[in-house]
Amino acid sequence: MPDRDGSLEVPFLPYGRQEIADADVKAVVEALCSGWLTTGPRVSEFEQAFAAQCGAGEGVAVNSGTAALHCAMRALRIKPGDEVIVPAITFAASANAALYEDGVPMFADIEPDTLLIDPASVAKKITPKTRAIVAVDYAGQPADYDALRALAKDRGIALIADACHAPGATYKGRKTGTLADISCFSFHPVKHLTTCEGGMALTENAAQAAHMRRFRNHGIDSDHRTREAKGAHAYDMAELGFNYRLPDVQCALGSAQLKRLPGWVAARQKIAGWYDEALAGMAEVLPLKTHRDRTNAHHLYVVRLADHIDRDRVFARLRAEGIGANVHYAPVYLHSHYRKLGYKKGLAPLAEAASRQILTLPMFPAMAGADVARVVAALERATA
Ligand SMILES: *Cc1c(COP(=O)(O)O)cnc(C)c1O
Numbered sequence: 001m002p003d004r005d006g007s008l009e010v011p012f013l014p015y016g017r018q019e020i021a022d023a024d025v026k027a028v029v030e031a032l033c034s035g036w037l038t039t040g041p042r043v044s045e046f047e048q049a050f051a052a053q054c055g056a057g058e059g060v061a062v063n064s065g066t067a068a069l070h071c072a073m074r075a076l077r078i079k080p081g082d083e084v085i086v087p088a089i090t091f092a093a094s095a096n097a098a099l100y101e102d103g104v105p106m107f108a109d110i111e112p113d114t115l116l117i118d119p120a121s122v123a124k125k126i127t128p129k130t131r132a133i134v135a136v137d138y139a140g141q142p143a144d145y146d147a148l149r150a151l152a153k154d155r156g157i158a159l160i161a162d163a164c165h166a167p168g169a170t171y172k173g174r175k176t177g178t179l180a181d182i183s184c185f186s187f188h189p190v191k192h193l194t195t196c197e198g199g200m201a202l203t204e205n206a207a208q209a210a211h212m213r214r215f216r217n218h219g220i221d222s223d224h225r226t227r228e229a230k231g232a233h234a235y236d237m238a239e240l241g242f243n244y245r246l247p248d249v250q251c252a253l254g255s256a257q258l259k260r261l262p263g264w265v266a267a268r269q270k271i272a273g274w275y276d277e278a279l280a281g282m283a284e285v286l287p288l289k290t291h292r293d294r295t296n297a298h299h300l301y302v303v304r305l306a307d308h309i310d311r312d313r314v315f316a317r318l319r320a321e322g323i324g325a326n327v328h329y330a331p332v333y334l335h336s337h338y339r340k341l342g343y344k345k346g347l348a349p350l351a352e353a354a355s356r357q358i359l360t361l362p363m364f365p366a367m368a369g370a371d372v373a374r375v376v377a378a379l380e381r382a383t384a
Contacts, residue, residue: 013371014324015300016190017364019264024256031252038247039223046251047200049258050185054167054177056202058209061251062216065164065186065199067244069097071212072182072201073132074241076158078103082131087117088331088348089355090136094162095332103131107333109348113289115139115302115358119147121348126151132158137166137176139328140268140297141290145171145179160184164199165299167192168265172293177202182212187250192264192299193257195250216244267365268298274369275301275361278376284309284383300328301363304354309383311357317382318359323375326360 031042043061051059062068078084080102086095088107095105109121115138122133133152135143145159152159161180163169169176177183185191187198203209214221219241227235246254279285284306290296305311311327318325331351333343345352361375 010322010374012322012324013362013367013375014364015326015360015362017366018189018194019260019364019366021256021260023259024253027252027256028249031249034248036225036248038245038249039225040248041225042248042251042255043246046246046255046258049255050200051177051202053258053261054183054202055175056177056183057204058202058206060201060203060209060212060216061246061254062199062201062212062244063246063250064197064244065162065184065188065191066093066097067216067242068184068186068199068201069093069134069160069162070100070242071215071244072160072184073097073101073103074215075182075201075203075208075211076132076160078131081129083125083127083129085117085122085125085130085133086332087134087136087138088333088351089115089138089329090134090162090332091164091329092332092335094134094136095338098132098134104129105332105338106130107331107343107347107351109350110138110354112304112350112354113286114141114291115288115351115354116141116143117148118350119144119151122148123151126155126157130155130157132160134160134162135180136162137164137169137297139288139300139302140165140169141288142166142169142171142176142179142294144291158182164191166297168261169297170295176297178204181205182208187254187257190299192268192297193254193261195246195254195257198246198250198254214238215241217241218243264365265297268363269296271363271365271367271372272296272298272301274372275376278372279303279379282376282380282383285379298363301361302328303359303361303379305357305359305383307357309357311359314379314382315359318375318378321378323378324362327355327358328360330355
């Protein structure tokens with residue numbers, strides 16, 4: 001139960017928080033002293049370990065989840081004017097990645113009780129120009145990949161998973177990282193495991209993986225280490241790429257963190273269970289639903305408040321009690337940059353309605369039952 005002695009000396013409870021252990025520090029120091037700070041052996045070690053843990057063939061490490069999405073757009077050959085269907089409720093990067101290649105994001109609406117991309121809405125957005133669908137595994141629950149695959153196949157439409165919320169989740173027994181043509185992950189500190197900043201693109205397609213490795217390295221087909229090994233100096237820049245490389249020091253951190261991923265996913269599921277149970281009696285606060293054919297990695301714990309509740313007032317009251325509530329997300333197309341591109345209010349009505357009522361509650365593996373009880377008690381007061 002929460003501390004009810006009236007003390008205000010309670011610590012701030014953030015909505016997410018990384019965990020750094022002695023083993024992480026040791027791995028980072030070893031990498032720092034190894035002679036390879038970047039483009040060294042720890043990059044492929046991390047790529048192979050992460051891909052293997054997800055059951056995927058190839059991993060391409062990059063310096064953010066956003067870079068992974070950009071690599072996916074390039075490897076899938078999104079060209080100027082190509083339409084890319086993205087859910088309206090996601091982090092802006094899911095859609096921005098299409099803009100980087102001069103593609104046109106087309107915003108699909110969401111299922112109100114999961115906030116996942118709604119395949120029925122996707123079907124309505126498909127045109128002869130559609131080249132890709134980005135499925136976002138919102139809050140940690142995989143999207144409906146079978147339904148999306150059925151829409152994509154035979155139409156030359158690629159399927160990209162923005163699985164940044166969902167390492168360790170499953171869809172009909174299959175792991176995230178294997179559900180789309182290319183699956184993208186982020187290692188930002190609020191995500192399941194961190195490399196400070198970082199990301200990875202997973203694919204079964206060796207040619208796509210090679211293309212993404214070139215793209216992350218300016219479009220140059222060999223890196224410093226391979227040239228050293230060959231004793232050669234010549235290289236070719238075959239396309240205009242970027243410097244999206246993830247340094248060895250950060251890959252070392254990622255490999256060390258990866259060992260604890262299964263335990264973290266289990267801890268998040270346990271905490272979500274506590275929330276579900278504690279909120280079951282509150283009519284004003286509805287937890288998002290997890291479909292029976294999926295497991296949820298619970299990057300976020302999101303609730304939807306009843307329509308008559310003023311979400312921003314609840315948000316402010318939780319903050320005043322030291323609880324780091326948050327909102328994920330406003331519809332991407334309502335950002336001023338997208339409005340300048342011509343996107344207008346009303347594109348995804350269910351997403352717009354949901355975005356006014358959702359609230360993200362604190363969720364990270366080290367949370368105790370007392371933390372959950374404190375959040376729920378504060379939520380009870382704030383919604384009364
Ligand atoms: C975090 C996140 C990204 C971007 O990851 P970065 O590593 O911050 O670039 C993309 N999509 C979603 C859904 C995310 O949560």
